[in-house]
Amino acid sequence: MEGPDVELWKQVFQELIQEVKPWHKWTLTVDKDLLPNSLKPGWSQYKHRAFARFQCSLCSRSWSSAQVQVLFHMHKSARNPRGKVKMRVFAQRCRKCSESPFEVPKFTEENISRILNNLVFRILKKCYREGFKSMEEIPTIKEISLEGPHDSNNCEACLQGFCAQSGLVFSTAGSMQLGAVAGPATPMGEIAFKLYFTFLCTLLFLVAWFITCVTVPVEWYCDTTCN
Numbered sequence: 539m540e541g542p543d544v545e546l547w548k549q550v551f552q553e554l555i556q557e558v559k560p561w562h563k564w565t566l567t568v569d570k571d572l573l574p575n576s577l578k579p580g581w582s583q584y585k586h587r588a589f590a591r592f593q594c595s596l597c598s599r600s601w602s603s604a605q606v607q608v609l610f611h612m613h614k615s616a617r618n619p620r621g622k623v624k625m626r627v628f629a630q631r632c633r634k635c636s637e638s639p640f641e642v643p644k645f646t647e648e649n650i651s652r653i654l655n656n657l658v659f660r661i662l663k664k665c666y667r668e669g670f671k672s673m674e675e676i677p678t679i680k681e682i683s684l685e686g687p688h689d690s691n692n693c694e695a696c697l698q699g700f701c702a703q704s705g706l707v708f709s710t711a712g713s714m715q716l717g718a719v720a721g722p723a724t725p726m727g728e729i730a731f732k733l734y735f736t737f738l739c740t741l742l743f744l745v746a747w748f749i750t751c752v753t754v755p756v757e758w759y760c761d762t763t764c765n
Contacts, residue, residue: 543642543644543645544568546647546650547566547568547625547650547654548566550647550650550651550654551564551566551623551654551657551658552564552566554651554654554655554658555658555661558658558662559619559666561619562619562620562621563619563620563621564620564621564622564623564661565621565622565623566622566623566625567622567623567624567625568624568625568626568627569611569624569625569626570626571626572609572611572624572625572626573700574609574700577611578613580613580616581611581612581613582611582612582613582660582664582665583609583610583611583612584609584610584612584656584657584660584664585607585608585609585610586607586608586610586653586656586657586675586678587604587605587606587607587608588604588606588608588645588649588653588678589602589603589604589606589649589678589679589680589681590602590603590606590643590644590645590649590678591643591644591681592630592632592641592643592644593641593644594631594632594634594635594638594641595638595639595641596632596635596638596639597632597634597635597638599632599634599635601630601632602681602682602684603630603643603684603688603689603693604678604680604684605688605693605701606627606628606630606643607627607628607695607700607701608625608626608627608628608653609625609626609627609628609700610623610624610625610657610660611623611624612624612657612660612661612664612665613665614661614665614666621661621665623657623661627642627643628693628694628695628698628700628701629641629642629643629694630643630689630692630693630694631692631694632692633689633691633692638692640694645678646679646681648679649678649679652676652677652678652679653678655676656675656676688701
């Protein structure tokens with residue numbers, strides 16, 4: 539990633555980090571060789587899956603993807619109020635062209651702001667031990683509705699084994715997780731139905747038990763008094 543987009547990322551990052559740490563100096567640089575989980579001592583990792591648009595430089599075909607991987611490595615100096623962030627955006631290539639190059643995606647300014655907001659939250663948590671223990675990630679905005687599976691054959695992150703869609707997931711905590719996408723999550727409706735059914739069975743059992751406990755002493759009392 540280069541050109542005006544890089545400057546926009548840097549500008550937005552400076553605005554956001556200065557809001558929370560005005561006396562600290564942080565820098566954001568692009569590193570196209572950055573790898574997930576390949577961290578130097580003292581560095582932390584954050585990865586975001588975002589929506590962005592692509593355009594082929596050969597045929598001018600455009601497409602969108604909600605599986606764009608954005609990787610950050612961040613480090614805060616232990617001695618000085620300084621920090622640095624390295625960033626890599628994984629590219630995709632056109633599936634129509636036989637020898638198409640990998641293209642860098644285009645993000646809207648709103649989505650850039652959302653991604654970097656999430657990054658700043660992670661910096662506060664990882665580097666300053668501040669913020670909430672569990673924070674909701676701000677999702678990027680999908681400008682259009684996407685259909686069909688992820689094109690893993692033309693995804694740089696998938697081909698290198700880093701994309702969540704390839705079955706090998708790199709987490710925001712920096713630890714590799716195998717098989718993290720092995721199966722679908724249980725639908726909430728199914729869980730609610732099972733809980734309701736269990737509650738209903740338990741309630742019926744308690745009612746039956748109560749009726750039994752009350753009926754037997756009454757019958758015994760009637761038998762003894764009548765005799």
